Amino acid sequence: MTESPLPVIGVERPTLKTIAAATGLAIATVSRALKDAPDIGEETKRRVRETALRLGYRQNRAAVRLRTGKTNVIALVLSTEADVMNHTSKLIYSIAAALRGTAYHLVVMPFFPDQDPMEPVRYIVETESADGIILNQTKPDDPRIRYMTDHHFPFATHGRSDMALDHPYFDFDNEAFGTLAVQSLPSQRRHVYMIAPPRNHMYGRHMIMGASQAAAARGMRFELAEPVTSDTLADEIEAVVTKRFQQDPMPDAIIAGSTNAAMAAAAGVEFGGKKLGIDFDIVSKEAIRFLHRFRKEMIVVQEDVGRAGSFLARALQDAIEGRAPKEGQGLEVPRLSDFRTGI
Amino acid sequence: MTESPLPVIGVERPTLKTIAAATGLAIATVSRALKDAPDIGEETKRRVRETALRLGYRQNRAAVRLRTGKTNVIALVLSTEADVMNHTSKLIYSIAAALRGTAYHLVVMPFFPDQDPMEPVRYIVETESADGIILNQTKPDDPRIRYMTDHHFPFATHGRSDMALDHPYFDFDNEAFGTLAVQSLPSQRRHVYMIAPPRNHMYGRHMIMGASQAAAARGMRFELAEPVTSDTLADEIEAVVTKRFQQDPMPDAIIAGSTNAAMAAAAGVEFGGKKLGIDFDIVSKEAIRFLHRFRKEMIVVQEDVGRAGSFLARALQDAIEGRAPKEGQGLEVPRLSDFRTGI
């Protein structure tokens, strides 16, 4: 809600000194006023707070840390062995792995559904609490990308945007996946039902575009699952699919944007007695290999999230250190998984 | 390999000043020597490096950051919506969620199989790069726990140890899980085959103890899968199970320590034509809900990792800030999942 003033490039960010100058108080007074010390007058505190807000003051964490010894950092030390990884943990691990041996630490800052996606980005840029940012879930016209670009703040994204800005990114070619998915369906299939990622995300757009065009080219009917997306909770997807597959005209193929959606969809269709691989097919993308264990008839395309992570880590380091990146942008070409060779 | 000297409590950690005093050089010279500047003599550099090593010198990151503006931090900003969470990402998210609104940041530091588990812990303690540490995968006599205790460094663990040290932890009661698992098997089952977590981890020990004792109490035969564990790659588990279930005496029940193991085991047994729920049963623990979607006959116990994460975050904050914790230790009591109620 609080519209923090846009810190203009080249202008120093305000310190206690700035506020002291602006209010005519001593630095120490400002410091104490901001932490609500008992020996500062109410009116002074009010004035200081107001000025701090107006100037967009943010504490310098390095200085506090140096002075007080307090880091305000919690370290989570994780074992790498214990876990079948999913999309998120694979991304985290692969970035951390690429950062090994460098001086960089990895801070993970999730933002929550009730939160403005700009908030963490703004926080990091304003407090300079990181040298660079890696973002995922890009949107077509992504304000976060605009913001970081405007502030010349180094960043890299998992996923592209629409903005014709030349920043480091790595993306899975979801449009090609959409195309490939349709093309991988047995020739007798006539009606695709797609559980796609949200349309306000780039990867959703791409995937829908690829699939719908390929369907048109093959003369197939194309239908988008509504209102669920591949990110919706599995139970909801299952309910929607179950209902849809009891009505005519019944689709005979499903394209799923995630493991989650594929599993839920299989359960939903099978509820009506249909057999996967006989009555219908499912093509899905996944980041961890287990759909083929779930139903061996599943047609699967693997996304190599680990590759994305290490690419992004390297590209971002290049950007931070002002090096010309070897390759600043990467696109993963989707390929059908062949289980027989165990790839 | 490098035996870093144990920083004794109460003794200040060495700075450039310390090294300068020890070598008789100026602070600036020591600084430049350590970064291999061209205008420092080779012999001096050698001496400085040697002294730094001997004293266990580690750069103060806050000071560097304040001075240079370089944070050496990479921020990974994640969306919380997009992903079906697994054990790791759930832990990360829940800790981050508990830290929301506090001044704490979360640094994730995975260590890799080729690495000494002590390394990240030692690094954090020596460089004071965090106020506290959260660890998982505790071992019976865990040197990391001993180390942090010896150094009075605040920490909390996901899992207990054997060491009769009174530190904050949260644990899933794996012994009770083992017991419950055996008890949940249909009465006609006579021979349990257990794919347990590694025995050198506490949770493996607990789980094995609970299950083997309960099996003995029920007069069941108890067998441990060898050489795989519940953390082994699914393909290997599947191979081992497939082979084992073609030999007599054939077990008629499986207890799996992870989702991963349960899925692989099901596939392995089914390979021999056996039917889950008819010829054999599987009881498994899992952190994400999907085993029941995989095979509805699966008997499942949910572990609430999110609860662990927020518990640990709170307990660690209490420890850091010297507060007496409301509850410093927590144990999750395992319960059978009831899918019909959708719990």
Add this chain to the structure above:
DNA sequence: CGGAAAAACTATAACGTTATAGGATCGAAC
């Protein structure tokens, strides 16, 4: 109205590092 106490504010130093400009020492060249 003098004086003491309370309230409100300030000056200073310090945390550990590094960039910068400058100083000492030495050998070589004239």
Add this chain to the structure above:
DNA sequence: GTTCGATCCTATAACGTTATAGTTTTTCCG
């Protein structure tokens, strides 16, 4: 034997904050 240029080293200031001790101003009481 001065001068020059390397080579090697050092003093100093600064980064932004906070703890401490201290100073000024106000209030209030007798």
